[in-house]
Amino acid sequence: MRAVRYHEHGGPDVLTVEDVDRPTPADDELLVAVRAAAVNPVDTYFREGSYPPGDLPWIPGSDFAGEVAAVGDEVEEFAPGDRVFGTALGNDRPGTCAEYVAAPTDRVARLPNGVGFDEGAAVALVGVTAWRALVDHADLEPGERCLVHGGSGGVGHVAVQLGAAVGARVTTTARETYHDRIDALGADDVLDYARDDLADAVRDAGAPDVVLDHRLDDYLQFDADVAAQGGRVVGIGNQDAAAGFEDVPAARSKELTLTLMSMFNTPDVAAVLERLARLVADGAIAPEIADSYALDAVDEAHRAVLEESFCGKLVVEP
Numbered sequence: 001m002r003a004v005r006y007h008e009h010g011g012p013d014v015l016t017v018e019d020v021d022r023p024t025p026a027d028d029e030l031l032v033a034v035r036a037a038a039v040n041p042v043d044t045y046f047r048e049g050s051y052p053p054g055d056l057p058w059i060p061g062s063d064f065a066g067e068v069a070a071v072g073d074e075v076e077e078f079a080p081g082d083r084v085f086g087t088a089l090g091n092d093r094p095g096t097c098a099e100y101v102a103a104p105t106d107r108v109a110r111l112p113n114g115v116g117f118d119e120g121a122a123v124a125l126v127g128v129t130a131w132r133a134l135v136d137h138a139d140l141e142p143g144e145r146c147l148v149h150g151g152s153g154g155v156g157h158v159a160v161q162l163g164a165a166v167g168a169r170v171t172t173t174a175r176e177t178y179h180d181r182i183d184a185l186g187a188d189d190v191l192d193y194a195r196d197d198l199a200d201a202v203r204d205a206g207a208p209d210v211v212l213d214h215r216l217d218d219y220l221q222f223d224a225d226v227a228a229q230g231g232r233v234v235g236i237g238n239q240d241a242a243a244g245f246e247d248v249p250a251a252r253s254k255e256l257t258l259t260l261m262s263m264f265n266t267p268d269v270a271a272v273l274e275r276l277a278r279l280v281a282d283g284a285i286a287p288e289i290a291d292s293y294a295l296d297a298v299d300e301a302h303r304a305v306l307e308e309s310f311c312g313k314l315v316v317e318p
Contacts, residue, residue, distance in 0.1 A: 001020060001021075001022045002017055002098065002318065003017070003018060003097065004018075004060060005018050005020070005058060006047055006056065007056055007057045008056065009047065009049030009052070012303050015060070015298055015302065017295050022099075022100050023102040024102070025071065025102045026072050026104075027072040027073045028072055028075065029071075029072045029075070029102045029103060030068050030072070030102070030103055030104075030105060031070040031100060031101075032066045032086075032102075032108075033100055034066045034096055034098060034101055034318050035067065035121075035317070036064070036066070036118045036120065036316065037061045037063055037064050037095075037316040037317075038061070038063035038096075038121040038125065039061070039097075039298070039301040039302060039304075039313075039314045040125050040305065040313075041154075043061060043090060044302050044305065046058070046060060053090060054093065058090075059095045060090055060095045060097050060302075061089065061095030061097035062096065062125045063089075063122070063125045064089070064124070065086075065111055065118070065119075065124070068084055075105055077105065078108070078110075083112075083117075085109060086107045086109065087124035087125040087269060088107045088128070088263065088266070088269050089103060089107065091264055097295065099295075105270065108270060108273070109273035109274045112277055112278075112281040118315045119280060120277075121313075121315055121316075122287040122289055122315055123158060123276055123285065124273065124276075126158045126313065127162075127276040127287075128263050128266055130155055130158045131162065131272045131276065132261055132266050133155075133159065133212050133261060134146065134159060134210065134212060134234070138210040138212075138232045138234050140166050140168050140210050141166070142167030143167060144210060145168065145170075145171065146170050146209065147202060147223075148160050148171070148173075148187075149172070149193075149214060150173060150214060151172030151173060151174045151178070151185075151190065152174040152182060152309075153214070155214060156174075156212075157182065159212050160182060160186055160187050161185050161279075161285045161286065164185075165279060165284045165285065168210070170186065170187045170189075171188065171191065171202055172187045172189070172190055173190075173193035173198070174191075175192065175309065176192050178190075179192075181288075181311055182311075185286070199222060202226045207231070208226065208227055208231060210232050210233075210234070211226075211232070212234050213237075214235075214237045220233075223256075224251045224256060225250050227254060227256055228254070229254050230254065230256070231254060231257075232256070232257050233245075233256060233259070234258075235259070235260050235261070236260075236262070236263075245258045288312025288313065289312060289313060289315055290310035291304070291314050292315045293314065295316065301314045301316060
């Protein structure tokens, strides 16, 4: 099969397309013919060595959607031909930028008819991340106010929709270019993150009970300043920046809590994927596809995911 691999850590130029053996599924795994994968910032961190994955050479990619080609001896809940999607690969096992991938059943769910493979791949990692943050950690409730930083991003644009689906009132930040689109996704207030009075604008919209922050190094003090009394901040990304949060005066006076998370620690990925699948099938969540790439252009996607401005996700179609 054809697969993208890197033999050393470095920039996007270390990615090459090679012919490699098709994986054989273990007893608890599926072999999936990949129809779509997705590119996430975390894939670039693995590639460059900030968070080294398994032994090199390595196939990048966390998300996938496709059709089951074969099942392991112990698998009973899936059969060849099933439409599926999944995530949480590319870290402790080879990833998804390939024509086939082997995936354990606890990281896979059925993809409903009518939901495109590109949509399944696009929503997987970011959807589980948003769910883990807002539902599992923050326990976001109907009627609460939620602030999502970066509402045009991969996690952000799904978090906006998930917050709206929960029944929360959602404030988000984004470039003005994307305001109309994010408003259509269900945000109640969309604010330009570059405005000088952003903190006042967030408070005017309603002090958030929950904050989802993927740039703690830039916004942790801001989060403490704007959050409601007893607010819950959930942080992803650079978690070193969170050191000393308990000593921030606003955090103490408001009795705020800060939870640091990683999607890869989700205890039951498949269960979350199943619920996301229902929300996508029902139209409550609509993953945005900003651009699609062939396997031999994955290096371009790795550059674009960090350097270019777009709304939604980048997808690879082998």
